[in-house]
Amino acid sequence: MISKNTIDQVFETVRVEEVIGDFVQLKKAGSNFKGLSPFSDERTPSFMVSPVKQIWKDFSSGKGGNAVAFLMEHEHFTYPEAIKYLAKKYNIEIEETEQSDEQKQEADARESLYLVSEYANKYFQKILHNTNQGKSIGLSYFKERGFTDDIIKKFGLGYSLDDWQAFTDEALKDGYNIEFLEKTGLTIVKEDKRFDRFKGRVMFPIQSMSGRVLGFGGRILTNTKKAAKYLNSPESDIYHKSKVLYGIFHAKQSIAKEDNCFLVEGYTDVIQFYQTGIKNVVASSGTALTPEQIRLINRLTKNITVLFDGDSAGIRASLRGIDLILEQGMNVKVCMFPEGEDPDSFAKQNTFEELTLFLDENAQDFIQFKASLLVKDSKNDPIKKAETVRDIVNSISKIPDRIKKEIYIQECSKIMDISEEVLFSTLAQINKKEYQDANKAYKKEQQSFQVFKNEHAVKKVNIQYELERKIIEILLLYGNKTEDFEDLILKETETNELVLEPVIQQAQVFEKIYLDLQDDEMEFSNPKFKELYYTIIDTLNQNPDFALESFVNSVDQNMANEITSILMDEEKYALHNWESKNIYPKDKSKSIAQLVSETILNLRCFLIEQKVIDFQKETMESKDNKNVLQEVKDYSNLKMLLSRKLNRVL
Incomplete structure (x- = not known):
């Protein structure tokens, strides 16, 4: 149990705007701060933080409270974990008594998954640094990639022994339940047999925005055709790969500070960039980009720069991710590395200054990038060129801001050498179809709402x-x-x-x-x-x-x-910024x-x-x-x- 003295000290020291600022991009609004809700999908800020009262309120979801309540809601911390997180953030020494076996058993199932994941993370690191196999195989691999000892420790990199049951046996010996080892995916249970999922792999812990270990990515180092090169933890109550970005814990402050986020594909891309000095970088971990991942970045910045490998075969599939980013009302740039290079190799061969200069000079607006990419394919074929134009206009149609739409139409007109009138007409056709689809969905929703409305009379004000x-x-x-x-x-x-x-x-x-x-x-x-x-x-x-x-x-x-x-x-009401309209409440x-x-x-x-x-x-x-x-x-x-x-x- 954490002592009352520690809890009191934490509450006296903590600033709610600083704690929430690690997870949400906050902007000044009078005496308060406002930002996008981290609990719902929105484009207009409804999240308010009061430094004077030291509380927050999310008007879209109705949630609110102090700094501890935010961590419990956002990161699913227990009360003691939230206190520990804040104590660590503000360098407060924690006074606590040893937990009894009974207290450990009382931890709920979700918390047990976190505990097992944290244990596994420490175990894999211990194997990497303290065993012959870990040093000769795992550590050697990371050193070959050019990672320093500090970076290896910072990202919690580890190694899983090339043994079918080494981790599982150790975890069971230390009192961890097989049920939670299986639910996290660390152990595979078949009939009465148990196997380590990540046998013989270097380990990359995947962390939440607050640093909690949610799952793992494991890379095999042998040329075995039967085994996948990369293997991720399966979905669980704490790990949903569509809602997580690798490196977000280490990148969040830099993303907010630089007001830009570099988006890459792999774990090593993130680590190499970070080591070179560019820290505002995250990865989708090899999965297709999802709206949830974009919203995670949207809390911290409106600007994303997507980085592609020079010979990326999946670049066309990745263009869908750009449309998703545009739909969220964000600004997108794209940068492609030279042929044969990827973010990892390019960052390894260049200094911070050289890498920064390359990104500044080669980052293109999404429309320029998409046009140049698709024009190469269409060449002199009029049919393909027409398809290319429609593809680009379709992307422009995703943008919520009308002014931005018009500017991009003008840009597309110049690049593709087509009149603005034709492009606006095409945009109107796309928008009309989307409007008709949306109208159908709306009418269907209204029918459901009418039933609900008839069943639930409007309550009078009490x-x-x-x-x-x-x-x-x-x-x-x-x-x-x-x-x-x-x-x-x-x-x-x-x-x-x-x-x-x-x-x-x-x-x-x-x-x-x-x-x-x-x-x-x-x-x-x-x-x-x-x-x-x-x-x-x-x-x-x-x-x-x-x-x-x-x-x-x-x-x-x-x-x-x-x-x-x-x-x-x-x-x-401060969210409406009345003062800017010369209205003074x-x-x-x-x-x-x-x-x-x-x-x-x-x-x-x-x-x-x-x-x-x-x-x-x-x-x-x-x-x-x-x-x-x-x-x-x-x-x-x-x-x-x-x-x-x-x-x-x-």
């Missing part, structure tokens, strides 16, 4: 819920502030009329709210808000130096999520007393109205209505007075 929520928000933001409040004292005139007389009193916001609710005997109807209300009041009573970020970190996860939703709800902090008074008055008015409705029902059921009617009259008069105070017309 006024009391909203007002109770607003009270919680005020307490969290301004609870310990002292303000001058205008209290309304109900007095009876000589003519027996009820009037409200204003009296100025100074008080702390939480005291004012508490006393007003007590005086009127008002109770929260929502159980969550009720629990939260008393927790906040109790904290403010005991701690005059109430700090919001400390409070969020001290409550349980469910309550922390509720707090985040309340606090960040109005922050979503009013700052609530400059009228706290008014905000408190109006919220309490509104709640009083609502409860009075509910009381009147109850009395009206009572008059219908009672024979003696005289007393009830007098109550209705008194409450109606009181509501009239409060409404006047709120400047309402009844």
